[in-house]
Amino acid sequence: MSAFERLPEIDNGLLRFLTCGSVDDGKSTLIGRLLFDSKAILADTLSAITRTSQRRGMEAVDLSLLTDGLQAEREQGITIDVAYRYFTSGKRKYIVADAPGHEQYTRNMVTAASTASLAIILIDARRGVLTQTRRHSYIAHLLGIPHIVVAVNKMDLVSHSQERFEEIKSDYLGFTGQLGIANPRFIPISALNGDMIVERGADLGWYAGQTLFEMLESTPSEHGESDQKLRFPVQYVCRPQSEEHHDFRGYMGRLESGEIAVGDAVMIVPAGHRTRVKDIQIMGRSQPRAIAEQSVTLLLEDDIDISRGDMIVKPEEAPLISREIEATVCWLGDSPLDPRRKYLLRHTTRETQARVAGISHRLDLNTLERYAAEQLHCNDIARVKFRLAQSVCVDAYAENRATGAFIIIDEANNNTVGAGMIL
Amino acid sequence: MKAAVSQHTLSHLDWLEAEAIHILREVAGQCANPVLLFSGGKDSICLLRLAEKAFRPGKFPFPLMHIDTGHNYAEVIAARDRIAHAIGERLIVRSVEDSMARGTVVLKSANESRNKHQSVTLLEAIAEFEFDACIGGARRDEEKARAKERIFSFRDEFGQWDPKNQRPELWDLYNARSMKGENIRVFPISNWTELDVWQYIEREQLDLPAIYFAHTRPVVRRKDLHGESIVPVTKLTPARANETVEEISVRYRTVGDITCTAPVESTADSVAMIIAETALCCVTERGATRLDDQASEAAMEQRKKAGYF
Numbered sequence: 001m002s003a004f005e006r007l008p009e010i011d012n013g014l015l016r017f018l019t020c021g022s023v024d025d026g027k028s029t030l031i032g033r034l035l036f037d038s039k040a041i042l043a044d045t046l047s048a049i050t051r052t053s054q055r056r057g058m059e060a061v062d063l064s065l066l067t068d069g070l071q072a073e074r075e076q077g078i079t080i081d082v083a084y085r086y087f088t089s090g091k092r093k094y095i096v097a098d099a100p101g102h103e104q105y106t107r108n109m110v111t112a113a114s115t116a117s118l119a120i121i122l123i124d125a126r127r128g129v130l131t132q133t134r135r136h137s138y139i140a141h142l143l144g145i146p147h148i149v150v151a152v153n154k155m156d157l158v159s160h161s162q163e164r165f166e167e168i169k170s171d172y173l174g175f176t177g178q179l180g181i182a183n184p185r186f187i188p189i190s191a192l193n194g195d196m197i198v199e200r201g202a203d204l205g206w207y208a209g210q211t212l213f214e215m216l217e218s219t220p221s222e223h224g225e226s227d228q229k230l231r232f233p234v235q236y237v238c239r240p241q242s243e244e245h246h247d248f249r250g251y252m253g254r255l256e257s258g259e260i261a262v263g264d265a266v267m268i269v270p271a272g273h274r275t276r277v278k279d280i281q282i283m284g285r286s287q288p289r290a291i292a293e294q295s296v297t298l299l300l301e302d303d304i305d306i307s308r309g310d311m312i313v314k315p316e317e318a319p320l321i322s323r324e325i326e327a328t329v330c331w332l333g334d335s336p337l338d339p340r341r342k343y344l345l346r347h348t349t350r351e352t353q354a355r356v357a358g359i360s361h362r363l364d365l366n367t368l369e370r371y372a373a374e375q376l377h378c379n380d381i382a383r384v385k386f387r388l389a390q391s392v393c394v395d396a397y398a399e400n401r402a403t404g405a406f407i408i409i410d411e412a413n414n415n416t417v418g419a420g421m422i423l
Numbered sequence: 424m425k426a427a428v429s430q431h432t433l434s435h436l437d438w439l440e441a442e443a444i445h446i447l448r449e450v451a452g453q454c455a456n457p458v459l460l461f462s463g464g465k466d467s468i469c470l471l472r473l474a475e476k477a478f479r480p481g482k483f484p485f486p487l488m489h490i491d492t493g494h495n496y497a498e499v500i501a502a503r504d505r506i507a508h509a510i511g512e513r514l515i516v517r518s519v520e521d522s523m524a525r526g527t528v529v530l531k532s533a534n535e536s537r538n539k540h541q542s543v544t545l546l547e548a549i550a551e552f553e554f555d556a557c558i559g560g561a562r563r564d565e566e567k568a569r570a571k572e573r574i575f576s577f578r579d580e581f582g583q584w585d586p587k588n589q590r591p592e593l594w595d596l597y598n599a600r601s602m603k604g605e606n607i608r609v610f611p612i613s614n615w616t617e618l619d620v621w622q623y624i625e626r627e628q629l630d631l632p633a634i635y636f637a638h639t640r641p642v643v644r645r646k647d648l649h650g651e652s653i654v655p656v657t658k659l660t661p662a663r664a665n666e667t668v669e670e671i672s673v674r675y676r677t678v679g680d681i682t683c684t685a686p687v688e689s690t691a692d693s694v695a696m697i698i699a700e701t702a703l704c705c706v707t708e709r710g711a712t713r714l715d716d717q718a719s720e721a722a723m724e725q726r727k728k729a730g731y732f
Contacts, residue, residue, distance in 0.1 A: 014435040081589060083570045084563050086616050093435040095614055107591060114593040221432055235448040238481040245480045252477070254445045254595075283476045293433055295444035295477070308452050332591045346596055349452060407596045414577075414600035416590045 012092040015221045018112045018145070019098060020136035021122030026153045030122065030191040031098055034213070035087055037198035082112045089217060106139065106365065106379040110330045110419055113143035114405070118219050120149045120212070125158040125188075129171040135365045137172075141181050142328060142381070142421065144401055147219050148184040151212060156190040160203040178368075187212055228292075229317040230258030230266075231395075231403050233348035234310045238297060250281065250297040251306055253349070256402035258314075260298070261289040267315040268306055269393045274315055275302040309350035311393045311403075319393040319403055324357065326423050327397075329376070329384045333410060333417030337376035337384075343417070345388065347406040353389035354408070360385065376418075383423070397421035436622055440473065443611040445595060446574060447477040450556055450609050451484040453599040457556035457609075460545075461487040461514065463495075463503030463632055464678045466560030466612060469620055471510055472627050473611060485558070488515040490544050492537040492680045494659055499678045502632035509630070517548040534659075536682040546582045549606055556599060556607045564616045574613045580604040617676070618701050625694040637674045637692040643667065652685050 021027040085096040097112035099105070113119065119140040123133055140148055150172055158164045165188045176184060187196055188207050195201030198213045210218070238250035260266075264277045279299040280290050290296045298312060306312075313319060331337050337356065345354035360383040362373035376382050397404025408418030433441065450457050459474060461467045474483050487507055491500070507514040519537045522528040527547065528540045549557065563570045573589050575597045590598055599607045612620070624631065641656040643666040653673060654660060659681050662668050673686035674697070691697045 013432040014438045081571045081586065083567075084614070085570065086564045086614070088616075088618070093619075111591050111593055115595075235445070236452050236478075236484075238478065240481040242480075248480060250480075252448055254441060283479045291433070293438060293441055295441040295448070346598070348596075349449075401594065405594045405596065407591075407593055407598065409598055409600065414598070414602065416592070416598045419591070419593045 012217070013221045014093045014095065015118060015216060015219060016095045016097065016116050017118040017120065017216065018109075018116040018140075019096065019120045019122065020109060020140065021132075021153075025122040025124050026191045027098070027122055030120070030151070030153065030189070030197070031085060031096060033191045033194055033197050034096070035085065037194060037213075082108050089213070092217060094216065106135075106330065106381070107332045109136065109139050110143060110332070113140055113145055114419070116143075116145050117221055118147040118149065118216070119145045120151050121184075123150060123152050123168060123172075125152050125154045125161075125164055125168065128168050129175070131366045133172070134175055134368070137176060137181060137184075138179060138365060138368065141179050142330075144397060144421070148181055149212070149215055150184050150186045152186065152188050153191050155188045155195065155204060156193055160188070162188075162206045165207075185209075185215065187215070228258050229319075229395075229400070230260055230312070230314045231256040231319070231348075231400060232260065232298065232312040233350070233403075234306055234308055234312065235349050237307060248299075249303070250299055251312065252295075252297050253312075254295040255290055255292050256348070257292050257400055258317075259289060259291050260312075262286075265315055266300070266312050267318060268304060269311050269313055269318060270321045270391045271305075271310070273302075273304045275300045275304060277301075309348075311348065313393075319395050321391050321393050323388045323391050324385065325388065325392065325394060325406075325420075326360075326383065326385045327406070327420035328423065329382055329408070329418050329420045331376040331378055331380045331382070331418050333415060334378055335410075335417075336378075337418065339374070342411075344409040344411050345386065345392075345406050345420075346409060347392045347394065348403060350390070350392055352392065354386045357385040357387045359383070384420070386420075394422050396423060436619065436626065439612070439615055439619055440476065440623070442595075442614065443470075443473045444477040446597070446609065446611040447474055447558065449575075449597050450558060450599065451478070453597070454556040454607070456552070456554055457485040457558060458488045458515070458549075458552065458554045459483070459485050459558040460489070460560070461503065461507065462489055462560075462678075463499040463506065464560070465620055465624060465629075465631055465635060466562065468502075468506060468629050468631060469612060469615075469623055469627075470558065470560050471506065472623075472629060475510065483512050486513040486515055488517065488548060488557075490541045490548065491516055491518045491520075492541060493518060493520045494537055494681045496632070496634055496678060496681060498634045499632045502630065506630055515548070515552070517544050517551075519544045522547060534682075536680060538680040538683050541680075542582065549582070550604075553603075554606060555601055556609055558609045558611065560612055561610045562615050562617075562620075563610075563613045569613075572610070572613075574610055575599050576608045576610070577601065578606050578608055582606075584608075618698065621694060621698045621701055625698060631694075632678060634675045634678060634686075635697070637672050637690045639670050640673050640686065641668050641670055642673060642686070643669070653688060654685055655681070657681055 019027050019031060083098045087094050097116060099108040099112040121136050152165055152168050169186045188204050189196045189212060193201060195204055196211050200211060232253050232255055234251045234253050236252040238252055240248050260277060262277050262280055266277060267274050277298060278301050280287050281297045339356040343354050345352055359373050361370040362380055362382040363370055373382055395403040404422045406420045407416050410417045489503060519528055519540050522544045528543050561569055571586060573592045576584060577590055578584060601607050642653045643656060643662045645652050645654045656662050656668050671688060672690050674689045674691060675686045677684055691700050
């Protein structure tokens with residue numbers, strides 16, 4: 001290349017977000033629009049969807065085809081599973097989780113929401129706040145997504161009416177108050193025409209706020225937990241026992257939250273032993289400190305028996321150590337939760353047997369009413385108590401996503417059948 | 424670097440690296456007998472650096488393995504051996520030609536691409552060594568079937584991927600459990616794009632096969648369904664009777680089997696120049712260079728269902 005230029009440095013990290021809505025709300029068109037307007041679509045992809053659009057007798061290129069995935073889906077005209085898309089603005093990298101909107105919705109949305117920092121909740125301006133809007137908002141809230149953006153789409157079909165937008169906004173705020181969703185942001189858009197996505201467009205002049213893209217660019221990417229306590233689940237213990245590294249014993253893992261520096265006093269839970277950090281290494285190179293989400297190797301002052309499943313924390317910030325937990329559970333398995341059976345529970349890097357001690361209630365996502373339940377079926381959400389074979393070191397999910405979450409595995413087939421958020 | 428949104432936020436490349444290291448350590452913590460698939464291509468070269476960051480000063484808790492079609496570029500095989508040697512880890516090579524000799528791979532014709540037959544040899548090697556997990560360098564941005572695949576992807580005893588019946592994968596709580604005969608495919612760089620890979624190669628100063636950089640090569644321009652492809656002229660892929668052979672400056676974006684990997688026209692002879700080209704690029708990585716994926720819209724999905732990576 002003759003005109004060789006350096007790229008601008010990406011310095012705003014990475015933002016994971018999720019779009020909630022059904023095909024009718026224009027979700028696929030919105031994602032297609034974001035990819036298209038941010039120039040993330042490459043020519044061969046565009047020419048493939050152009051051909052498909054023409055074959056299907058459409059006049060304009062159907063941007064929703066960009067999120068079309070598998071052969072089985074194209075045949076049946078449905079979306080099967082969460083798909084991940086990638087684009088960059090030059091300043092920031094984005095991972096979009098696209099959860100499909102059919103009957104398996106809860107399961108897919110819970111999966112997509114578990115790693116997202118921001119949710120875009122789509123509302124069709126003609127139809128307003130629907131049962132599914134409440135359901136999406138509840139799940140986003142349940143999974144602890146810190147930033148909620150309510151995008152009122154298809155403004156072109158309601159004559160770009162500001163009154164209609166304000167009406168929907170006040171309906172939405174009416175029910176989110178009950179849920180405790182803090183400060184949702186609202187934006188009128190037309191995904192089809194591209195208004196207020198990347199460009200402002202000409203028809204929504206009364207809206208003075210940020211475009212959707214500006215919101216994405218300026219949203220902090222770290223999770224909303226106010227908790228910044230050190231949580232370092234040990235994944236793997238490195239003991240090379242080679243000539244050169246005879247006494248080396250490194251504890252490998254990722255800081256799920258908080259910070260750590262050489263010299264810090266630490267405690268190993270659940271056992272409770274105390275020691276200090278001797279060194280922090282990556283690939284044999286020492287560094288003075290490590291921050292949340294970094295994968296490092298810790299060396300400690302004293303020889304203590306530590307293995308995978310233990311957690312390194314600061315002594316004054318210990319998590320709750322318990323063999324009984326209560327959690328909001330989303331059941332994901334095809335066969336129902338059977339309270340008579342034993343399951344395997346995986347929490348951070350620790351795995352233990354678990355029994356159901358009781359189902360307090362099941363929640364109807366449409367009405368948000370509580371009902372008694374003996375069993376849980378796929379897509380059910382309920383409050384469940386568990387008794388565990390071993391202690392786990394937990395925080396409330398609302399305070400710390402990583403140490404408040406667990407999955408349930410059915411040992412009969414090794415499937416992941418449930419997701420839990422500790423209360 | 425300019426001021427970030429928060430001083431406690433990692434750069435995107437640091438975040439991707441930390442995620443990949445976490446995934447590799449989960450494999451080591453959960454699986455009894457994993458293997459890392461190493462082809463000498465850029466994605467698996469990144470995997471090796473990530474494994475060094477995950478496990479040094481210890482040895483890797485898995486060997487490396489290459490499934491060789493026998494139709495790889497000599498430069499790539501040389502790089503494979505050079506890099507595996509430099510890193511000091513054990514490299515297993517299993518060959519599609521051995522499967523052909525055993526009769527488990529039967530080609531429709533002598534010229535048929537051996538690329539899809541790698542699956543047979545891979546499954547035979549998994550059975551031979553009783554591997555319960557295979558770590559690979561596939562990325563979700565490469566292809567739409569991959570966009571839907573889990574980071575820990577379950578395969579039954581036939582190596583099949585069932586897109587309708589995947590295990591839910593939440594937070595960073597991965598489920599690598601499998602029964603004897605089944606296995607898990609693990610993709611630590613699922614969330615990386617082609618550009619991320621090149622930026623990582625630049626940052627880490629990774630050694631690559633020479634054919635990733637611009638060089639002069641005899642090629643023909645061949646019209647197909649999607650316009651025009653540049654096809655390298657090799658013993659395996661000779662020019663057709665009516666075609667004109669040109670010597671032009673090209674580089675490879677992917678380096679698979681010779682019969683199905685094509686170069687792109689380029690004069691980028693450094694990683695920095697490749698990054699600049701990639702950022703401005705207007706054709707997808709596989710679209711430009713993988714002749715096998717263009718066969719049909721669902722080509723990759725069908726191969727994966729049959730045990731492919």
